[in-house]
């Protein structure tokens with residue numbers, strides 16, 4: 001099979017070595033905008049700076065595409081239309097609609113569309129998939145993809161450009177992590193996603209929650225900001241408390257040294273897919289769907305991980321209270337958040353009740369006292385109340401029976417607490433902190 005490669009950046013050498021080692025593949029053409037990168041290639045392939053010329057040259061049967069993410073959709077489409085089989089780096093595209101369109105073009109042209117998910121060929125992932133115990137024994141599964149992104153990129157900072165990359169660690173690391181998990185536990189449905197550590201519109205951290213078809217919970221942690229080194233693994237937690245682990249990097253000593261056997265797997269599988277002819281369904285679009293859903297949920301959420309949205313605020317206890325009641329009849333306000341002006345005084349009330357809906361009755365209460373807020377803030381459900389180094393409880397809501405004089409700030413605690421129980425003194429400071 002005569003192969004071309006479009007894009008000679010950081011990941012290209014792994015493809016080039018895999019092509020060289022595969023007796024059935026012959027590198028006949030290469031393309032990059034950067035002439036210097038082309039000139040560094042060994043003699044043999046015809047060199048192009050315009051991918052359209054490569055595709056029209058008649059020199060290739062198949063092409064490997066290792067371009068920045070936003071170029072995948074147009075270049076893959078052009079290759080398929082030119083009658084060339086395509087192996088494209090993940091993510092197949094930035095948008096789901098483009099991925100579906102490419103699948104349709106592949107169907108129409110009868111060419112192979114193949115997304116390169118290298119972790120599915122990882123020896124440890126394959127072993128875990130083969131040795132997975134009966135599913136009823138599995139409690140949950142966690143996949144981690146933690147790295148320092150700067151160690152994996154070239155000179156061009158397209159990774160940090162939301163328009164060219166499509167996002168951060170979710171679209172960059174998500175596809176390989178999700179695909180590896182799909183090889184182990186099967187089809188996945190996304191149930192939740194939270195992004196965080198967002199810099200210049202690009203997230204450096206994310207947590208995705210998914211479920212298998214038979215309901216096993218799967219968590220994916222994606223981190224671009226590991227201080228040093230990398231962790232890429234899948235941990236299957238069994239109901240008996242034991243774990244099965246696929247540490248993707250175990251035994252591969254040098255930096256990125258596991259990639260050689262993985263990219264050999266890609267090229268062998270691509271060749272087999274082309275030989276098998278039309279009819280294969282590529283997993284690229286399904287994974288782009290999961291990534292797009294994760295962004296839809298994560299970006300529309302108010303919550304961000306690893307990036308505080310407000311400052312801690314202290315409040316001085318100006319009057320202590322010592323009583324508790326089990327029939328107080330407070331009412332959960334409809335508001336999840338309340339603005340507090342600097343200098344306002346509000347009453348701090350502990351409760352073992354768990355009001356969830358507006359109007360819920362709150363009977364079991366203990367009184368800490370009235371506190372003056374030093375600075376303006378927004379108090380919200382989930383905020384934590386701290387006394388020195390001790391976590392007292394979490395804000396569950398507000399009761400407005402004394403408003404506009406003051407709010408009762410309802411703080412959930414495991415048992416009812418009064419000023420006495422916390423050994424408070426008039427003038428003591430408590431601190432409200434955003435949930436970590």
Ligand SMILES: NC(=O)c1ccc[n+]([C@@H]2O[C@H](COP(=O)([O-])OP(=O)(O)OC[C@H]3O[C@@H](n4cnc5c(N)ncnc54)[C@H](O)[C@@H]3O)[C@@H](O)[C@H]2O)c1
Pocket residue numbers: 006007008009010011012031032033034037049050051066067068069071089090091152153154155156158172
């Ligand atoms: N770097 C990694 O560790 C890694 C791992 C897995 C997958 N990938 C994927 O591989 C793809 C490429 O990533 P990379 O890290 O190699 O990027 P890179 O920036 O190092 O390389 C991209 C190359 O494409 C060239 N290029 C850009 N526009 C072009 C155009 N219009 N025509 C021809 N050449 C053009 C650039 O000159 C550059 O050499 C991305 O989709 C990425 O997600 C990268």
